[in-house]
Amino acid sequence: MMIHCRVVTPTGIYKEFDTPILNLDTEDGERGILPNHMPIVTMLKIGMLDSIENDVRTYYAVAGGLFYFRDNQAEIITPAIEQREEIDAARAERAKMRAEKRLSSDNPNIDQKRAEVALKRALNRLHVSEYK
Numbered sequence: 001m002m003i004h005c006r007v008v009t010p011t012g013i014y015k016e017f018d019t020p021i022l023n024l025d026t027e028d029g030e031r032g033i034l035p036n037h038m039p040i041v042t043m044l045k046i047g048m049l050d051s052i053e054n055d056v057r058t059y060y061a062v063a064g065g066l067f068y069f070r071d072n073q074a075e076i077i078t079p080a081i082e083q084r085e086e087i088d089a090a091r092a093e094r095a096k097m098r099a100e101k102r103l104s105s106d107n108p109n110i111d112q113k114r115a116e117v118a119l120k121r122a123l124n125r126l127h128v129s130e131y132k
Contacts, residue, residue, distance in 0.1 A: 001035035005051065005074040007081055014081055019051040022074060024067060039070040044078065046120045048128050059084040061128040063121050080121075087129040096122035 002018040022033040025047025033040075044067050049060040065078030099119035102110050 003035055003072050003074050007076045009078060017053045019053055022051050024049045033069055035072050041068050046124050059128050059131055061125045084128050087125050089129045092122050092125040
């Protein structure tokens, strides 16, 4: 038995795949979803998603969003997602440094909340890119 998963971003469908398990970071904590799981709608936090696709463990950096599951159909709606192999670690490191610089600035025009989110996203991308 498999779960059919569809990942949607603002630019359209990122990916569709079948998997026997989804592990994701939700606002309520880490969740493992197996076939025939009860229906669920939950918010995703900036974190990692992993699944097994074609017998290979696959990792993604997810920038938050919404997770919906019912009748072995999963939908992830997220502003951004990257598979581990797609992550440009050098770019993520530069984004981390920019966000840290903004957060340490005394400039009143800096949007602190936006800088905090940018830092979390960069750190997550680095974590997923290095995850073993």
